[in-house]
Amino acid sequence: MSKIVEGLKYSESHEWVKVEGNVAIIGVSDFAQAEMGDITYVDMPEADDTVEAGEEFGALESVKASSELVCPVSGTVVEVNAELEDAPEKVNEDAYAAWIIKVEMSNPAELDALMDAAAYKAQIGE
Amino acid sequence: MAQLSYFPHTESDIREMLDRIGVKKLEDLYSDVPSEFLKKGAYALPDALSEHEIRDYFASLEAMNARLKVFVGAGAYDHYTPAVIPYLCSRSEFLTAYTPYQCEISQGTLRYIFEYQSMICELTGMDVSNASMYDGPTAAAEAMKMAVACSRKKTRVLLSKGLLPHVIKVVETYARFGGVEIAYIPVEEGQTSLESLRGELAKGDVAGVIVPSINRYGIIEDHSGFADAIHAEKGILVEYCDPSALAVVKSPGEWDADIAVGDGQSLGLPLCYGGPYVGFMAVKKEHLRKMPGRIVGKTVDKEGRRAFVLTLQAREQHIKREKATSNICSNESLMALWVTIYLSLMGPEGLREVNRLSSDGAHYLYAELLKTGRFEEVFPGKPFLKEFVLKPKQFPGQMQKKLEDAGFFAALDTEEGYVSFCVTEKRSKEEIDRLVQVIKEG
Numbered sequence: 001m002s003k004i005v006e007g008l009k010y011s012e013s014h015e016w017v018k019v020e021g022n023v024a025i026i027g028v029s030d031f032a033q034a035e036m037g038d039i040t041y042v043d044m045p046e047a048d049d050t051v052e053a054g055e056e057f058g059a060l061e062s063v064k065a066s067s068e069l070v071c072p073v074s075g076t077v078v079e080v081n082a083e084l085e086d087a088p089e090k091v092n093e094d095a096y097a098a099w100i101i102k103v104e105m106s107n108p109a110e111l112d113a114l115m116d117a118a119a120y121k122a123q124i125g126e
Numbered sequence: 127m128a129q130l131s132y133f134p135h136t137e138s139d140i141r142e143m144l145d146r147i148g149v150k151k152l153e154d155l156y157s158d159v160p161s162e163f164l165k166k167g168a169y170a171l172p173d174a175l176s177e178h179e180i181r182d183y184f185a186s187l188e189a190m191n192a193r194l195k196v197f198v199g200a201g202a203y204d205h206y207t208p209a210v211i212p213y214l215c216s217r218s219e220f221l222t223a224y225t226p227y228q229c230e231i232s233q234g235t236l237r238y239i240f241e242y243q244s245m246i247c248e249l250t251g252m253d254v255s256n257a258s259m260y261d262g263p264t265a266a267a268e269a270m271k272m273a274v275a276c277s278r279k280k281t282r283v284l285l286s287k288g289l290l291p292h293v294i295k296v297v298e299t300y301a302r303f304g305g306v307e308i309a310y311i312p313v314e315e316g317q318t319s320l321e322s323l324r325g326e327l328a329k330g331d332v333a334g335v336i337v338p339s340i341n342r343y344g345i346i347e348d349h350s351g352f353a354d355a356i357h358a359e360k361g362i363l364v365e366y367c368d369p370s371a372l373a374v375v376k377s378p379g380e381w382d383a384d385i386a387v388g389d390g391q392s393l394g395l396p397l398c399y400g401g402p403y404v405g406f407m408a409v410k411k412e413h414l415r416k417m418p419g420r421i422v423g424k425t426v427d428k429e430g431r432r433a434f435v436l437t438l439q440a441r442e443q444h445i446k447r448e449k450a451t452s453n454i455c456s457n458e459s460l461m462a463l464w465v466t467i468y469l470s471l472m473g474p475e476g477l478r479e480v481n482r483l484s485s486d487g488a489h490y491l492y493a494e495l496l497k498t499g500r501f502e503e504v505f506p507g508k509p510f511l512k513e514f515v516l517k518p519k520q521f522p523g524q525m526q527k528k529l530e531d532a533g534f535f536a537a538l539d540t541e542e543g544y545v546s547f548c549v550t551e552k553r554s555k556e557e558i559d560r561l562v563q564v565i566k567e568g
Contacts, residue, residue, distance in 0.1 A: 041440065049278070049279075061440035063440070064440065064445060066441075
């Protein structure tokens, strides 16, 4: 059974969002990392790139799979987790500590479309 | 149906298979194809020939070839092929093996691809090479797609007008069906214009730029400032190169390019009606994840022995599906082997010698042609290696005909009304002098 953290927002495509002021910290859920298997590469945007809710902002690669990362909110990337460039396995180790990007939100109302922990738990059938 | 030796299945094999899947006849397997697309009636094929008759037939075709001394380049070069290459490449272990689907069982194949990749990296000064591509123009088109994939959101790619015309055409074709917008950078005084490039970059929507290391006028281009200007706009610099020439001219790595592509034909592949040739692509490490094609890597097996594997496959179409940069999932392996053997025979010194001989011959021919008084210089003082253009004072048709009658393939027309000449190490001084004599006599 995968770990789901209370207080985070979740998307249908298995990203989590932690809100700090106007900044959304984004990663993938424990369920997603377990489905992928050993992650070998995290493809990330660069700081200052703009991202759109519902659009791809990067990808996770494992040895024999690739899965796109879909941005839950729109805005501007303020920081990417450079640590993942050399240590993508951190996503497997603790998916909620291994954040991927931080986004300065242009439309925080988009958060309302995301699920809370209970709803996400129901979605993944656990 | 007659029993033919190359068909593995007998009538009864076929009957058994049809019965098993519940189909009456072979044609029923095509019932999903609309009938207007199905061939009706018998094929109009000639009668079978005996081995002896086949040999005679092809010998008669071969006898129709004119054996001309080649003084033309334009992307395909008449360099010497050491005899050991076709001998080794025709060994059945190499020649008859199709893609090994359990790749790692074929350690010999993976090994030579690994060596090929290492040599391409050394020549281009780049970090990573793929296992090869179809040919130079398609490699350039793949580089265009890769530039767009690297930039994520920008879809405009700039092509230097100094690229070979057939390279431009193929890239345009891929762009048209790949949602990429193409724009052009003009050539000024024989060189891709940095000023025009800066102007296009300022529009802020350029994903990548493809420039020739040596352009279609034979001029060795100076790309000082290109990489800085392109990288400042987060664009990708692609160098299209003649890999043979990279032994002596600045490499893509030295120009700080992101991607190097070109045609490996100049590395000992004979001229052969346009192919099969072999494309190459090598990139900086930071762009590795967007590179198309197979990559062979070196590792160790569970007993610690050196072993070769296909690696980084998550980039590829069979895993990434429509998100992959390219749908290439093969390589031009036999020709890559050819190139690998050529490069190991020549070594850095041999390759420099090929260039020195070619360049000496070309510069001698250039001077001799000017002395005939039948040409004007187009780009005086511009550096060239083995190829150059001149402007003929008269329409060149008659000269070309005379050259052909005298056994030369020379003076290729360009779209600007110039003629292009090329000299490789195979052309002797005596051949050059004879060529000049034919032109002088007009």
